[in-house]
Amino acid sequence: MQEGRALADRQINRDLLHTIFTHPKWQWGLIAFFGIIVLGAMCAAGYMFNRGLGVSGLNRPVMWGFFITNFVFWIGISHAGVMLSAILRLSKAEWRRPATRAAEVLTVFSLMTAMLMPLIHAGRPWRVFYWVFPFDWARGVYPNVRSALIWDPSAVFTYLTSSTLFVYIALLPDLAVIRDRSTGIRRQIYSVLALGWRGNPRQWKLQIIAGVLLSALILPVFVSVHSIVSFDFSMAIAVKSWHSTIFPPYFVIGAVHSGVAAVVIVMAVMRWLYGWQEYIRPEHFDALGRLLVVVATGWFFFFVLEFFFGLYSLEADEIAVKDFLSAQAPWSWWFITFVGTTYFIPVGMWLFKGVRRNPGLMIIACISVNIGMWLERFLIIVPGLAQKQVMNFTYFTYAPSVVEVVIVIGTFALVCMLMLLFAKVFPLIPLYDIKEGEIARDEIQIGRRKVPAVLREE
Template identity: 60%
Template sequence: MQQRRVLDQVETNRILLNGQLNTPKWWLPTVLGLGVVVLIGFVIIGFMVNRGLGVTGLSRPVYWGLFITTFVFWVGISHAGIMISAILRLTQAEWRRPVTRAAELLTVFSLLTALIFPLIHAGRPWRIAYWILPYDFARGIFPNIRSPLIMDPVAIGTYLTGSTLFLYVALLPDLGNLRDRTRGWQKTLYTVLALGWRGNPRQWKLQTVGGILLSALMLPIFVSVHSIVSWDFAITPAVEGWHSTIFAPYFVIGAVHSGVSAVVTMMALMRWLWKWDDFIRPEHFDALARLLIVVATAWLGFTFLELVFAIYSLDAPEIALRELQIFSWPWNLMFGVFLMTGYIIPVGMWLFKSVRNNIALMFWTSLFVNIGMWLERFMIIVPGLSRRTPFVYTWDSYRPSLVEWSILVWSVAWVTFLMLLFSRFFPLVPLFEQKESQIFVDKIKIGRVNVPAILREQE
């Protein structure tokens, strides 16, 4: 095991609460800068809603483009939370502790962002309330539950609710901690939010049980959310490359790949920005990279399986689509970049322990993965639509307009902005989890080797 500083609880509090109690100097300018970008983004969205979708690069038959790509991308990122906090919690992987909250947070904010995209992508966003709420009782017309577009908000809404609850339950002990260390309006805020947390054994028990129950309840969501997103495409018989039977597991595993990579990116940033070297350690990056090698390879398997299906069926339109996707300009460039950034460069590098323990390299490789994963979604959605379909004279490729690109940039700025805003008021690393793990580690320091084993409640 690596050498590490053993921190007592006072020191842990001091370092991990520095976002709230001693806000770093860079925080305000960064948040203000991002705020301006976000504001401009909202103005552009307003412009688009006001003028109509004519300002995008969409046409006939490329009816879906960058917005749907970005929607799928953010839903994919959101799988970070469920993977890290639910699955790793239930499998009792100790190394998850410092990242659980950040991952869960990323889930909540990326889902909030993802939900905006289908909304602004519709022709008449102001009538979208019709989608989710049963409407027109007088005429007896309810939303069409056969449509994946109805299942989407249901699945994402469930996920968002579960994740928010999960985040809040895990935040309670830290809110109590903050309440005791602040004054004035902040104290009032934390007092209200902490729901009278005193840290007595009964409250701890309820909090732990609540967390485990929520993890278990959210397990089905792990499978359902991105499966349903994949059905947006998979149930369309007319578009080659969309109606694939492997789409649900393919999308889920791809989502885990991009989500966990986003967590790695975020961990590196947290370590640098708040100087949490003692808490977010190279061994955490190492563990996540090992997990990612497995996930990414499974995902690559699906990618190739899709191509194999095309070759196996020798269905002419399908072969033509794959030819467009892989060999014709500009898709061949995108395909190359996607394969290199999505798999070959990062996974090739992660095979080496020196890379896995190098924070800067991990930051860049994990960023690469998400560039590749965004391209992957783009390559699934657009070539299928812009392929040369029979009986149509409008064969068109697709070039996203400036408005669409700026809304993509806005979405990244928006998520970062929300995260930073959150970091000002709430600790990004769960203090109590951190202390808990220190206690466990202390307790198992009996043998000659310091094994990262887990000592759970055994009363």
């Protein structure tokens, strides 16, 4: 049996646009709540700019800590958008339809948030322009293209530009729908944004071509972004546990793992918040759950290889880091938590169909994944630095200061706030995509049984 009932276009418009045309108080309350946390984080960052990085918990062997961990984490989350939209669009997976917009928007916002991190972690954040933009801002010296830290902003900004375009192109038909239903100044704004969309065949054709082209072009960017983030670590020969050839694919698959999990969280939350049970159905969570099992298992294979090769080397420094990480308290507790929450707990849950089809349990499993993936990045970065190697005369560990913790919490609030604000002005589920899916829905009668089917243009 086909899940969910057939929906008429008019009802789809009404259901998905009510977030824009109605103004319940709780929405503003939530936005204000996250806004206050963001404000707090901004104050903390301001304090840090004023006093210097001394207010963080960083020290001499451990030069990178919470900020870089958070940077890698948010870059990881941003991989969900393309993973779901582009790959599933190219592979024509039907269940992608309600998930794409939320995933893409999450990509854009988490990328913005991620890029804040290396900027505020710099010693002199007011001078980062000649680092971040490949142009001779100062003294006629171009940035050093050999540095992985130059590849980073270039890749991230390319990804940000292309994913913003991706969101915008998919948004065009929906903007026109809103334009036609609004009045006054809002109508004018949406008119400008909709770029004169009339929905004629030529425009649809162009929109589809642009979508497919961007999907295909964005894929190399998507892979390159996290590879380059991993190069920040794997290119460094001085930190033995960072210098590992598996890092690029290991980071990318980890990013997909945490990113898809984050999309599941967003979907479950918006289903509950905006009452979209008809659109985001258990079957979608089921499909995402299965995808996550595969991704998680691939990730686990890479994790095992990475860990194992630290020991394989028989090199004392390398083994010392792995020993420090997995056998010495308190790190060993974090390590066990990380492995459990990233793989064993969620995958154990996802093996059951009942869990995969239950949004509440899916949220729990996916939050577990994201806790684990945050810890993963932390456990890659900090123990490697703390137990660097032979010439590291002053071994020391690292504990974050309050300022760092507040800023990290602030980034989570920032993404939540931006998502809510987006939902206030644009539909978080693509209207046209759902309508297209309704047209493509079909059934095949085989004997007494009806098998769900899709109509496909070739």
